[in-house]
Amino acid sequence: MIPAIIVCAAVTLSLRLFPVMLAHRFRDREDLRELAALLPAGLMLILVVYTLLEADSGVQLTRLVLAAVVSVLVNLGVKNFLLGFVAGFLAYSLSGFFF
Template sequence: MLAAIVVCAAVTYSLRLFPVLLAHRFRDREDLREISALLPAGLMLILVAYTLLEADSGVQLSRLILAAVISVIVNAVSKNFLMAFIAGFSAYSLSGLFL
């Protein structure tokens, strides 16, 4: 049992150490800087598109679009992701009462 714990701890430590070591090695590459700047927005765009495409009904789709629009507006105004998340979540939740 102790050997399994030691092996799991070593694997976990290695999986967390190697990306940090690789990041330091490739830190000065311009193409990786561009990718790292664009990646979060691209991933969010993919997630939003997938969520909107998987809506079950027109009512759910309208609730999702409303929440996404409110999140984008709040994020553009406040530049605060947490506030945008809370506003979008609240809009989606409260729109269920009205739509």
């Protein structure tokens, strides 16, 4: 049991340490800075599209689109991701009463 814990600890440490060490090496590259700026929005877009494509029914799709629109509008208006997330969650949850 102890050897397994040691191996798991070593793997966890290396998976956290090596990316940080590599990040210092490539910090000044402009293309990586642009990628880092675009990556969160791109990943969020992929997740939203996948969620919308996997909707079970038209009602669920309507609720998901409404929540996405509300979330984007609040995020653009307030410039706060957390408030946009909460607004989208509430829009999806409360739309269940109407659809």
